[in-house]
Amino acid sequence: MIATPISIVMIEDDEGHARLIEKNIRRAGVANEIMPFANGGDALDFIVAQHQDSQSNNDRRMLILLDLNLPDVSGLDVLAKIKATDSTRQIPIIVLTTTDDKLEIQRCYELGCNAYIKKPLEYESFANSVRQLGLFFSIIELPPA
Amino acid sequence: MARLAPSGEGRSLESLRTELDSVSAVDRKPFSQLIILMGAAALVAIIAIASVLLTFDNRAAGTGILRGQRVTTDIARLLILVHRAESSQRGFLLTTNRAYLDLYHDSIEKVGPALETLTESTRNDGSLATEALNLRTLVNAKIGEMEEVLSLFQGGRKNEALGVVKTNAGKNLMDQIRESTTTMWQVSTGQTELRIDTWRHKNNWLLAVQLGAAVLVLVVSGLAIWSGIRHTRGLQRTQATLLRANELLEERVVARTVDLQEANEEIQKFAYVISHDLRSPLVNIMGFTAELGTIRRETAQLLGLRAESGLARRPAEKVDHEFGEALDFIQQSTRKMDRLISAVLKLARSGQRRFHYELINMNVVMDEIAATLKHRTGETGAEIAIEPLPPLVSDRLAVEQIFGNILDNAVKYLDEGRLGRILVRGRTIGRVVIVEVEDNGRGITHEDLARVFDLFRRGGKRDRPGDGIGLAHLKVLVRRLGGRISCRSTPGVGSVFSVLLPQAAPSPATDAPDAESTRR
CATH class of the missing domain: 1.10.287 (Helix Hairpins)
Structure with missing residues (x-):
């Protein structure tokens, strides 16, 4: 259990999905702070506010788990906005979604997402991938911008 | 959702129908025109026959007139000859000049032929022929009288000769001859005048008939020209209407296609x-x-x-x-x-993906698919044979999916009882490429064959994993590519899946709607 200063911003409107993701992250042994947001607008405001004038502040490093299917703005818009803003571009983003549409995956990578994970319905493999993701979080120190 | 037909469409269709009706009315016209033209042709024929008959009649009348004139001339010539013979005889009797005698003999010689000519020219003419016979008798009697006088005179019996002259028999004969010729002349002249009258009458008729023909020809040509113009106009109208109908139809097709x-x-x-x-x-x-x-x-x-x-x-x-x-x-x-x-x-997604058309070497595609199935065919010893296939321009991903699925199915449903053999063959017909995948697998029953391409439907034993999606998906893909997929099968023998694909890419207008616009 290595506590790193990285906090996980989870943007997920479905309460059940959010709970499942959190449970799995915890089960994988990741103890980082998880900040859940149920819509894209609030999350975007928060992220931008956090990075307005403190590019060098390591304490505020974060990782974003982004659902593409959001009630207010499209997850793709959130992704595009974060990657288009200088102060937030370096934040790693992992897209979580229910579809495995090749075109959509391609679009996400084009916009600059760092990883794309299909919300797996096979529970075991889902838990496994999130666990691996958790290990990845805990071991790799994300390089400063 | 779907765009409804514009309100104007119905109305314009109605007017179009009326127009087409009027067009067919124009089409019926030529029939009545045909009758008119046939009538005109019959009239022309009648006129032609009439004028030919009239012309023959006229010729006959002309011949009659000429013959009458010849008769008149012949009578006059005979009369003159007889007169000349008589006067030259008298001249010889008075002067005993031999010149008169020569003239007399000459005249007598010519009377015979003149009589023959007259008899000939009046032969078919009842009263004239009788009169001519009478005249011949009179003339011969007159000649006999003159010969008698002359032979008495030359024999020196002058008084006897004078006595014959004094009987007035010669004068009487001569009077009778004059009377006869006058009668003949009158009859002949009357006949000729009658013939001239008939000839004039018939000539007038001929003129009238020919004038009528000229008028008729003018009328018929006028009619023909008028009907031609009318017909041409009708055709032009029809053409214009059809053109509009086509345009309207195209508009509707476009509207429906958009719908x-x-x-x-x-x-x-x-x-x-x-x-x-x-x-x-x-x-x-x-x-x-x-x-x-x-x-x-x-x-x-x-x-x-x-x-x-x-x-x-x-x-x-x-x-x-x-x-x-x-x-x-x-x-x-x-x-x-x-x-x-x-x-x-x-x-749903396959209906949205935009195709990228490129030249595809079908043999390369098939070899790749066969290679991915190697681990499965290898287990059972099944064989996939690929004949040379025609190339085509299509979407590579879709084509790979289509044949990947068909070959996968073929391998999946091979009959365990015999060595699997799958044959891929292709040919080009016109602008269509047909690729067939034949297997000797377990086959599909007749009832199942009808629904193998239906979503979530699976035939036969459910001993293989699957959800009944593959073929339904293929059908959608093939149709989007502008092709067709079909299957024939004999249970226990094998199946043949045929895929028809256009050899070339479709024109840009028929391309699928933009994939991005339909995604959320």
């Missing part, structure tokens, strides 16, 4: 949204079912049960076992449901 495209997009969007939205709760159901499984294991551990063992000795273990069974069913069902939703999503 259909929109409807199709709606359905695809609907399927996409539905399956997407169904998946979200399913993720929860599956996720929390798994959580329940974890909780069950943890509870079992807490209670010290032999978790998941089939042997349920204690009541608590029995509960745990049933717990596990229920969870298993839930998980199986949700997994199945997920696969179905995935299939619907895939179908």
Whole structure:
């Protein structure tokens, strides 16, 4: 259990999905702070506010788990906005979604997402991938911008 | 949703129908015109026959007139000859000049032929012929009288000769001859005048008939020209109407096509949204079912049960076992449901993907597919034979999917009883490429054949994994590529899947709607 200063911003409107993701992250042994947001607008405001004038502040490093299917703005818009803003571009983003549409995956990578994970319905493999993701979080120190 | 037909469309169609009716009315006209023309032709024929008959009549009348004139001339000539003979005889009697005698003999010589000529020219003319016979008798009597006088005179018997002259028999004969010729002349002249009258009359008729013919020709030509112009105008009108009808039809086709495209997009969007939205709760159901499984294991551990063992000795273990069974069913069902939703999503998405047309070497594609199936064919010793295939311009991904699926099916449903053999062959017909995949697998029954391309339908034994999606998806793909897929099969012998694909890419206008615009 290595506590790193990285906090996980989870943007997920479905309460059940959010709970499942959190449970799995915890089960994988990741103890980082998880900040859940149920819509894209609030999350975007928060992220931008956090990075307005403190590019060098390591304490505020974060990782974003982004659902593409959001009630207010499209997850793709959130992704595009974060990657288009200088102060937030370096934040790693992992897209979580229910579809495995090749075109959509391609679009996400084009916009600059760092990883794309299909919300797996096979529970075991889902838990496994999130666990691996958790290990990845805990071991790799994300390089400063 | 679908665009309704514009309100103007119905009205313009109605007017179009009326126009087409009038066009067919124009088409019926030529029939009556034909009758008119035939009537005119008959009239012309009648006129022609009449004028020919009249002309023959006229010629006959002309010949009659000429003959009458000849008769008149012949009578005059005969009379003159007889007169000359008489006067030259008298001249000789008075002067005994031999010149008179020569003239007399000459005249007598010529009287004979003149008589013959007259007889000849009056032969077919009843009263004239009789009169001519009478005249011949009189002339011969007169000649006899003159010969008698002359021979007496030359014999020196002058008084006797004078005595004959004094009997006035010669004068009487001469009077009778004059009378006869006058009668003949009158009859002949009267006949000729009658003939001239008839000739004039017939000539007038001929003139009238020919004038009528000229007028008729003018009228008929006028009619023909008028009908030609009318017909041409009718044709032009028809052409214009048809052109408009075509335009209208094209407009409607375009409108319908747009409607259909929109409807199709709606359905695809609907399927996409539905399956997407169904998946979200399913993720929860599956996720929390798994959580329940974890909780069950943890509870079992807490209670010290032999978790998941089939042997349920204690009541608590029995509960745990049933717990596990229920969870298993839930998980199986949700997994199945997920696969179905995935299939619907895939179908919906395949209707949205934009094709990239490129030249495809079908043999390369088939070899690659066969290579991916190697591990499975290798197990059973099945063989995939690929004949030379024609190249085509199409979407590589779609073509790979189509034939990948067909070959996969062929391998999947091979008959265990015999060595599997799959044959891929192709040919080009016109602008269509036909690729056939033939197998000697278990085959498809006649009833199942009809629905192999239906969604979620599977035929035969359910001993192979699958959801009944592959072929339905293929049908959609092939149709989008502008092709057709069909299957024929004999149970226990094998199946042949035929895929018809256009050899070249379609024109840009028929391309699928933009994929991005229909995605959320």
